[in-house]
Amino acid sequence: MVELKTAAEIERMRVTGQFIAGVLAELREKAQIGVNLLELEACVRERIRERGAVSCYWDYAPSFGRGPFRNTICLSVNDAVLHGLPFDYHLRDGDVLSMDLAVGIDGWVADSATTVIVGAAAPEDARLVRATELALEAAIAAAQPGNRIGDISAAIAEVARAHGYPVNTEFGGHGLGRTMHEDPHVPNDGAPGRGFRLKPGLTIAIEPWFARTTARVVTDPDGWTIRSADGSRTAHSEHTVAITATGPQVLTRAA
Secondary structure, eight states: OOOOOOHHHHHHHHHHHHHHHHHHHHHHHHOOTTOBHHHHHHHHHHHHHHHTOEESSTTOOOTTSOSOOOOSSEEEETTEEESOOOOSOBOOTTOEEEEEEEEEETTEEEEEEEEEEOSSOOHHHHHHHHHHHHHHHHHHHHOOTTOBHHHHHHHHHHHHHHHTOOOOOSSOEEEOSSSSOEEEEEOSSOOTTOSSBOOTTOEEEEOOEEESSOSOEEEOTTSSOEEETTOOOEEEOBEEEEEETTEEEESSSOO
16 A cells, blocks of 8 residues: 655655765765775664664565565675675775665655775776666656656666666565555556556655666575676665655755
8 A cells, every 4th residue: 555645754754864865975985995894784783873763674574585684784796786785795996886775763764775886997887887876867857746657667767778788677666654665666667657656745765776787686595685697797776755746855865
């Protein structure tokens, strides 16, 4: 069931979104050559503790994972793109690191992801990361009241195909608010004019992610980390967006 939010509730989600934006900005600075993924996880735990927030990931046990998840952020490196478990790994020059964070503050959730390239960026990796960012902006522009979920999905896929990247539809965006995952599902490919109509008060996480040369994914033995099936590099960008009468508002974009 889709739950529409009041203007006051959207503002409470914005508080959470701004906290997440700040943490991800800090992590983008910290993600340097030689830094251990566990250091980034420790930083997130400390920021959550300081703020009195609640991790949406800790103890999360969905049907697609080997739960419970016992970390506060998903950190996915190179060919890993989603649900990456932080582990004892020191970042290397040229690594592509996707960071996905969802927390709740005072009962209201937001969710965002960003991808950085550590050290020197290979041109093909920079192009891949930029494509997810452009797809996210195109999807946000399509998130107008009166449009449909398919318009968002089609906007993402159009950018992917323009760059020559295949699109996976197993994992995509989703509604959120009181919990991390609510209706509706927001696929990364779809038909314009189809699907749930976008109404003021709808809050969704839009999250394009691409692998360079495949739409197929595999799951690590850890039961969580999702990788491109052919080992090609990946990238992921995500924002929490509220549909309002005057257009989309991005709740996780730094003010």
